[in-house]
Amino acid sequence: MKSISRRALTLYLLVFVFLAGSFLAYYRLSVNANKWAMNKANRHLYTDGAFTAGDISDRNGKVLATTENGERTYSKDAEIRAATLQTVGDGSGYIASGIQTAFKDELTGYTVKDGVFNLKRYGKGNDISLTLDADICKAAYRAMNGYNGVVGVMNYKTGEIVCIVSTPTYDPLNKPSEEKEGMYLNKFFKGLYTPGSTFKILTLASAVENMPDLENMTFECKGKNGKGQIQIGEGYVYCSGIHRNAMIEKAFNQSCNCAFAALADTLGKEKLTATAEKAGFNTQMNKINGKISCSTSTLKLNDAKALDVGWAGIGQYTTLVNPCHMLTLISSIANGGTAVEPYIVSGIKTPDGKSLYSAGTQNIGEYFSSETAQELKKYMRSNVKNNYGDYRFAGMEMCGKTGTAEISDSEDAKPNALFAGFSSNPDYPFAIIVVVEDSTYSIKTAVPVATKVMAAVKKAYS
Ligand SMILES: [Zn+2]
Numbered sequence: 001m002k003s004i005s006r007r008a009l010t011l012y013l014l015v016f017v018f019l020a021g022s023f024l025a026y027y028r029l030s031v032n033a034n035k036w037a038m039n040k041a042n043r044h045l046y047t048d049g050a051f052t053a054g055d056i057s058d059r060n061g062k063v064l065a066t067t068e069n070g071e072r073t074y075s076k077d078a079e080i081r082a083a084t085l086q087t088v089g090d091g092s093g094y095i096a097s098g099i100q101t102a103f104k105d106e107l108t109g110y111t112v113k114d115g116v117f118n119l120k121r122y123g124k125g126n127d128i129s130l131t132l133d134a135d136i137c138k139a140a141y142r143a144m145n146g147y148n149g150v151v152g153v154m155n156y157k158t159g160e161i162v163c164i165v166s167t168p169t170y171d172p173l174n175k176p177s178e179e180k181e182g183m184y185l186n187k188f189f190k191g192l193y194t195p196g197s198t199f200k201i202l203t204l205a206s207a208v209e210n211m212p213d214l215e216n217m218t219f220e221c222k223g224k225n226g227k228g229q230i231q232i233g234e235g236y237v238y239c240s241g242i243h244r245n246a247m248i249e250k251a252f253n254q255s256c257n258c259a260f261a262a263l264a265d266t267l268g269k270e271k272l273t274a275t276a277e278k279a280g281f282n283t284q285m286n287k288i289n290g291k292i293s294c295s296t297s298t299l300k301l302n303d304a305k306a307l308d309v310g311w312a313g314i315g316q317y318t319t320l321v322n323p324c325h326m327l328t329l330i331s332s333i334a335n336g337g338t339a340v341e342p343y344i345v346s347g348i349k350t351p352d353g354k355s356l357y358s359a360g361t362q363n364i365g366e367y368f369s370s371e372t373a374q375e376l377k378k379y380m381r382s383n384v385k386n387n388y389g390d391y392r393f394a395g396m397e398m399c400g401k402t403g404t405a406e407i408s409d410s411e412d413a414k415p416n417a418l419f420a421g422f423s424s425n426p427d428y429p430f431a432i433i434v435v436v437e438d439s440t441y442s443i444k445t446a447v448p449v450a451t452k453v454m455a456a457v458k459k460a461y462s
Contacts, residue, residue, distance in 0.1 A: 053107035054125040054351065056088055056099055058134040059162065064088050065100060067124065072100075074172050080134045081173060083141035086166040086186035087132060087344065094184045099345065102291040103128055106348050106356070122351040129347045131160035139456030140165040143449040149416070149435040150187040150323050151453055156331035156422060157429045158361045159340035162460075163453065164188045189288065192295045192320040193435055196405030196442075197255045198420045199315030201333070201376060202299075204252060205368055206275035207263045208375045219251045219259035220244070230258040233306025237261035237314065240404075252379050253387045255402065257314045264313020269301035272313065279329050279367040280339070288324070289345045289359060297321040315403060323433050326420055329367055331431040333380070334399070334422040337373035339364045381424060388443065392451045395458065396423040400450070402442035417442035419450045423457075430457050 053072065056065040064075050065088050072091040074081045089098015100107065109125035140151040144167050153163035166187040168180040185191070207214050221228035221243035228239030239257040243250075251259035264272055276299040277283070285294045298320050301309060311317040324342060332339035341362040348357040368376065380399035384390060388400065400421025407416055417439035422431035432453060436445040 052124045053100070053104075054109070054127040056107075056128045056130065058084075058130055058132045059160075059346070060133065061129075062134045064130070064132075064134060075134065077134075077138070078171050078173075079138045079141055082169045082171050083137040083165050084132065084134060085169050085172055086184075086188075087130070087137075087164045090172055090184075095186065096184075097186045097189045097292045099128060099130070103345065103348075109350075124351055126348050126350050126356060128345055129349075131155075131162060131344055131346050132164065133162045133460050136163040136453065136456045136460055137165055140449070140453045141167070141169070143452035144436070147439065147445065148182065148437040149439075150191055150433070151435075151449060152188045152323050152327045152433045153430055153453060153457060154327055154331055154342055155429055156334040156340070156431045159331075159342050160346070161342050161344045162430070162457070164344075166191075187435070188323045189292055189294050191323055191435070192297075193323070193416055193418070194405040194407050195315040195319055195321040195326070196403030196416070196418055197257075197260075197315055198326070198401050198403035198418045199319060199321070200252065200255065200260045200313075200403075201330075201380070201401050201420070202276050202279065202281075203260050203263050203267070203272065203313045204248075204379060205279070205372050205376055206267050206272050207248070208372050209275060209369070210267055210271050211263075214248055216247075218245050218247060219256060219262055221246065221251075221256050221258035228256070228258050230261055230310075232261055232265050232310035235307045237307070237310045249379060249382055252401075253383055260314045261310035265306060265310050267313075269304055269309050269312075272309065273299055273301055279332070280325055285322075285325055285328070286341060286364070289343050292344070294324045295322040297325045316406060323435060327431055327433040328364075330420045330422055330433065332367035333373050333376045334424065334429070334431055335373075337366050337368040337370045339367045377424065380421065384421070388447055392447065393423070393454050395425060396428060396454055397425045398422070398454070399424050402447060404439075404442045414438040414440065417444075417446040419446040421450065423454065428454075428458060428461055430454070430461075432457075 052067050055063055057063050064084050086095055089095045089100035093101045107125045140163050148167050151165045154161045168183045170176050170183055221239050223229040223242055228242045229236045237257055243254050243256040246256060281297045281299045284296050287293050300318055308317050312319055328339055328342055341364045343359045346359055349355055377399055380401055384398045384400050398421055400419060403418035405416045417436040419434045419442055432450050434446045434449045439445040
């Protein structure tokens with residue numbers, strides 16, 4: 001009896017060890033298989049270090065990345081190469097959010113189940129189609145004219161991102177020897193910026209929702225030396241001009257800091273936070289195409305004093321926005337309050353044309369009620385009509401808001417200039433975000449960039 005049970009125990013032990021071993025091997029395979037199969041020592045995948053990956057094309061079939069004679073190569077147009085680099089990604093994986101890195105398995109045809117089956121079968125990986133328009137990206141790259149920053153354009157009905165340019169950038173076929181800060185970063189997905197006056201859209205939304213008397217209110221902006229000021233709590237919020245007494249539409253047109261600091265003070269931190277959080281602040285967005293994560297826009301007023309809330313109401317204090325989220329937010333206003341999920345990859349196909357993945361429009365909820373969205377649209381339309389000028393966006397019935405964000409207390413620090421807006425002409429259902437870093441007033445830098453990019457959008461869709 002004793003010896004049998006000992007034998008049984010040994011057998012159990014053996015079975016256990018075997019199972020544990022298999023489990024460990026399986027676990028290691030599923031975790032590391034990608035790395036092992038893609039190891040550069042694995043020569044049949046690589047020729048001269050470049051993997052035989054599939055093509056990446058823009059929405060019109062223009063090839064942005066391909067493999068020729070074993071070498072990874074890019075668009076024939078040097079400006080398109082630089083304009084689309086942070087989105088397409090580099091061959092070495094420096095640009096972590098680039099398609100070539102995020103979709104490496106799909107491009108090489110690798111699956112955990114089949115290993116490199118596809119690659120052996122077809123001799124190359126799968127092809128990826130983007131929603132991007134290379135010509136609009138090129139126009140945006142030119143419009144940035146050497147400035148650092150970001151431009152993003154998306155179809156607010158569908159969520160298709162048609163333009164992303166993040167600068168500084170470089171030509172992947174002529175990589176500079178000197179590295180520039182931020183050149184491996186796709187600021188559209190990863191950037192966080194002080195929103196400045198573009199945040200007044202949120203303060204206005206909260207006022208529209210919570211202050212039934214808003215349209216009858218008058219806001220005071222008085223001061224000296226050309227600068228208005230308003231006392232909030234223990235200190236002052238300053239304005240860029242002296243706007244005297246203005247009703248809400250005029251105050252929004254003139255971007256009066258006194259008016260919006262007063263609104264934030266009246267609303268209080270809870271209401272302002274509630275409006276912002278409904279519109280996606282303080283929550284991580286879903287990954288783009290399930291693969292590329294965005295930085296999270298934040299409005300943190302827990303420890304804010306009255307004066308801090310006043311500054312937050314004009315987009316200063318500690319508030320930060322991510323360009324992709326801000327574009328989603330602007331799009332929701334254009335779209336009657338409903339936010340759609342942005343996406344960049346429209347489809348993935350095998351070399352013989354079999355669809356492996358196809359993306360479509362997804363609603364992600366109501367960022368604003370339809371009434372609030374309608375009011376915001378009205379006021380943003382008024383800004384362009386009465387202040388920035390319709391001539392800048394011919395035929396677009398453009399709506400928008402500028403921002404000039406102070407990012408340092410130093411006197412000679414240059415601000416970031418922003419523009420967020422959308423075309424309300426249903427023929428061109430596109431929203432845009434522009435950030436020009438180390439700039440001057442937004443009307444001189446960010447708005448002209450938006451003008452050029454929206455002209456390219458119009459050309460592409462006419
Ligand atoms: Zn003012």
